[in-house]
Amino acid sequence: MNNLDNSIEKVSFEDISNRKILVVDDAQSLLDLIACILKKVGFTNIHLVKNGQEAMEIITSWAPDLIILDLMMPVMDGMEVCRQVRSSEKTASIPIIVQTGMDDNKERLKAFESGASDLITKPINALELVARTKLHLHNLLLTEEKLSYQQEINDELAMAKEVQKNLLPSPCSLVKIRKQTKLNISSFFQPSSALGGDFWGAKTLSNDCIGFYITDFSGHGVVSALNTIRLHTLMFDVDDQWLEPSVLLTNLNQKLCDMLPTGQFATMILGVISPEDKQMHYAASAAPAPILGSWSNLSKYEYLDTTGLPLGINKSATYKTHQIPFDKENFLLCFSDALIETKMTTGETLEDEGLIKLLKNLATQKANPDLLDQVIATFFENSGNNLRDDLTALCFDYL
Numbered sequence: 001m002n003n004l005d006n007s008i009e010k011v012s013f014e015d016i017s018n019r020k021i022l023v024v025d026d027a028q029s030l031l032d033l034i035a036c037i038l039k040k041v042g043f044t045n046i047h048l049v050k051n052g053q054e055a056m057e058i059i060t061s062w063a064p065d066l067i068i069l070d071l072m073m074p075v076m077d078g079m080e081v082c083r084q085v086r087s088s089e090k091t092a093s094i095p096i097i098v099q100t101g102m103d104d105n106k107e108r109l110k111a112f113e114s115g116a117s118d119l120i121t122k123p124i125n126a127l128e129l130v131a132r133t134k135l136h137l138h139n140l141l142l143t144e145e146k147l148s149y150q151q152e153i154n155d156e157l158a159m160a161k162e163v164q165k166n167l168l169p170s171p172c173s174l175v176k177i178r179k180q181t182k183l184n185i186s187s188f189f190q191p192s193s194a195l196g197g198d199f200w201g202a203k204t205l206s207n208d209c210i211g212f213y214i215t216d217f218s219g220h221g222v223v224s225a226l227n228t229i230r231l232h233t234l235m236f237d238v239d240d241q242w243l244e245p246s247v248l249l250t251n252l253n254q255k256l257c258d259m260l261p262t263g264q265f266a267t268m269i270l271g272v273i274s275p276e277d278k279q280m281h282y283a284a285s286a287a288p289a290p291i292l293g294s295w296s297n298l299s300k301y302e303y304l305d306t307t308g309l310p311l312g313i314n315k316s317a318t319y320k321t322h323q324i325p326f327d328k329e330n331f332l333l334c335f336s337d338a339l340i341e342t343k344m345t346t347g348e349t350l351e352d353e354g355l356i357k358l359l360k361n362l363a364t365q366k367a368n369p370d371l372l373d374q375v376i377a378t379f380f381e382n383s384g385n386n387l388r389d390d391l392t393a394l395c396f397d398y399l
Helices: 002-008 028-041 052-062 078-087 105-114 126-167 171-181 222-234 245-259 354-363 371-383
Strands: 021-024 046-049 066-070 096-100 118-121 184-190 198-204 210-217 266-274 279-285 291-294 322-325 330-335 391-397
Touching: 021 028, 021 052, 028 046, 028 126, 046 052, 052 066, 052 078, 066 078, 066 126, 078 096, 078 105, 096 105, 096 126, 105 118, 118 126, 126 222, 171 184, 171 198, 184 198, 184 371, 198 222, 198 391, 210 222, 210 330, 210 391, 222 245, 245 266, 245 279, 291 354, 330 371, 354 371, 371 391
Parallel strands: 021 046, 021 066, 066 096, 096 118
Antiparallel strands: 184 391, 198 210, 210 266, 266 279, 279 322, 291 330, 330 391
16 A cells, blocks of 8 residues: 555645546445545545446546446446446546455456456445545546657647648649749658758849758757758748859858757759750758659750758868759759658669669650659659658759
């Protein structure tokens, strides 16, 4: 009883005194005794019934917080009541204290197998009955508080997820880019948890070029998501720097070195596409290498050079601007590492030539405006939705 006493000492009795207690016993004298014991210590919401069938009717309509149940009863015994209570999702979590005069351990085991939470023996010991009643109601209260807290957390995470989603380019903004520059941007974004460390952005620049970036902060979850918001803030006033991707990336690295805690970093590719010059300039910091493909020539598929130190590690790091041709014959697929590192159901990944092979199968020497959708669909079909990291993918083309 010492453990019981230590546990219930922490109970605020006012919080449990009006909890609904259902007592089920075919003996009126025992019903009266149990009710008297419980009322004497201050429990006020007690309902008494004489058999299991009546109990199930009350349980369904009244939803008690605790059931004190005799096992040997006419009409429906306590074992069956336990089974029915546990079989319903609405009542499965109700604690059940069974009372029995049986000394047979096998019969007691059957009670627990049927769904009993606890057991007290007859004749009823008043102190034990009160202690166990308080204990189970206390545990119920803690569980409810935990579930309520978890729901608050889930609600806040859902709101934060929506905020993060709203920071990404909207479909309307992508339509606007297409109307102004003829460049089409398809996108996919799915965090592995409620919040993610992947982030991307795109905007039309003053010279009708298109600036874009895709980044992946180490880890995932709340901390990584906060880092994406930091990056979004840093990208507000960089219009003049877009035309020199290496300079912009170097400046971002210096700022993130000051902002990120030790051990946190980000990979990134940042580029500018010029429809007029039919060129793309980009700089990268250890990002997964994008694939530059040709709609009409399957031999012209290549991974771009994205070597460079991740952002946030070394303040003196510098980055190189690369230049490649990019016109109506091309498409560019950028992605976070989840796309190529997630294991397929075969045990293989899309690393190395796996992703290029998939793209060639989907493109088949002709322009495919649904290329990204088909890549993502194929990925999930073959990975069994086993996504353990945030996944972002972008496809740029002039279709």
